[in-house]
Amino acid sequence: MASNRQIGRGGTHIALVSLGSEVVRCGLRTMLCELNALEDVVASGNFDHSMELLHSGRPTLLVLNYGDEPQQAEKLASTAADVGVRVLLMLRTVTGETLAPVAAVPADGYLLEPTLTREVLMNALSDMESGLVPIPHPVARRLLAEVGPASPPAPVIPPAPVDSTGPVAAVPVHEGAEPTTLTDRELQALSLMVEGLSNKQIARRLGISEHGAKRHVANILAKLNCSNRTLAAAVALSRGLVQDPGTSRRGRRR
Secondary structure, three states: OOOOOOOOOOOOOOEEEOOHHHHHHHHHHHHHHHHOOOOEEEOOOOHHHEEEEEEEEOOOOEEEEOOOOOOHHHHHHHHHHOOOOEEEEEEOOOOHHHHHHHOOOOOOEEHHHOOHOOOOOOOOHHHOOOOOOOOOOOHHHHHHHOOOOOOOOOOOOOOOOOOOOOEEEOOOOOOOOEEEEEEHHHHHHHHHHOOOOOOHHHHHHOOOOOHHHHHHHHHHHHHOOOOOOHHHHHHHHHHOOOOOHHHHHHHHHH
């Protein structure tokens, strides 16, 4: 059953559905329109036209099919990120070969074409509006597999008394390289990133400015050598830097 809930609490929300086959684009456009969650939905299979629409400032969301033209998809996603348009990336399959380049594409959420339904699409839009990162379980599992098996974090050596921004945790890196340290604040921010919180929500939880939250996130991505938040979360869980939020929630229920 389609929901009548509008995505967003103000302003005009327009989705641009780009690339992929005409059947897929039209299907996505129809589903989005039936959800009544957006003011308007535009479908375009032309790269230049899609780029022009992004620069026009009209779309607030780009639903991007990452399939036969990955280079064009990457350019559109990067442009969308530059102009402040959120990106919902749709994948056809999840394999090591396809996911490795996908991890470097700026995205605010993911869809899997074979499992896509109206309900899945609505939930993804709602999650994004709440500042969460919708990611299908097969994609999350594959990301964890890509970053390698879980390993315990390096032992923490208590430093001399310092302020809360001092280094407190060593991030395991490739053998022979110096470990990278994450500060206490960065570990807190990383834990919230793994929960799927946005920069604004992280700032609120930590009692800092949104600019401060963005700086912590940028430092985390640089130190973990990750191109986006999703990959950073996968690396953090794989290396045991933070606790799996699902595990902690299950523990509280007992």
